Amino acid sequence: MKLVIIDYGAGNIQSIKFAFQRLGVEALLSNDSEQIKNADKVIFPGVGEASSAMTKLWESGLHDVIADLKQPVLGICLGMQLMCDSSEEGATKGLxxxxxxxxxxxxxxxxxxIGWNKIENLRGDLFQGLENDYIYLVHSFYAPKTIESIATSTYGLEYSAALQKDNFYGVQFHPEKSGTYGAKILSNFLAL
Incomplete structure (x- = not known):
């Protein structure tokens, strides 16, 4: 299996790469559009500020590449947020x-x-074999609950902990830092 982690200068990509190594999969870090297009599965990570991260995607031309992918794509944290229509953070237009x-x-x-919070209302293949449990989060912005929500969490209000539309999946939390529960989610993604 060819797994590519998009390397666009925004994200904690090494911890994601190590999480897949623990699952026996060697991920390729790449910002090359052809390598990304030809991957079996794609990870779209992100840690940082939305507008500067989106600027990096535009400058590299990867904004169009990501939106046109047909294979399973998993956006993590800011990666998920950038897959939305927009973000209040920096008045950013998303993908x-x-x-x-x-x-x-x-x-x-x-x-x-910051820290551990419960994930609930799980549905879909990404959460196959899992029940409500705790995941690790670090974020100031969130995607409201929507028809595309496949999991929720509550912090003052209920919001989308995970989203799915067609071949695109997004998680607000960090599966690579969420212990065996997060590892199972990554394993489920590999099995899609």
Missing amino acids: GIFNTDVVRFNSDVKVPQ
Whole structure:
């Protein structure tokens, strides 16, 4: 299996690469559009600020590449947020894959949300064999609950912990830092 992690200068890609190594899969880090297009599975990571990350995608031409992929794609954290229509963070136009806008948590809760939180309302193949449990999150912005939500979490309000549309999957949390539960999610993604 050819697994590519998109390397566009925004993300904690080494920890994701190591998580797949623990599953026996060697991932290729790449910003080459042909390698990404020809992968069996693609990981779209992201840690950082939305507008600067999106600028990097535009400058590299990868914004069009990602949106046109036909194989399973998993966006992680900021990667998931950039797959949405827009983000309040930096008034950023997203890739428009998921039909929702990313917004900032209101002042009722401390931001960023850092740490373990429960994931619920699981559905779909990404969560095959899993029940509600705890996942690791670090974020100040979130995607509201939508028809494309395949899992939710609650922090002041219920929001999308995971999204899916066609071959595109997104998780707000960090499966690579969520222990055996996260490893099972990555393994399920590989099995799609």
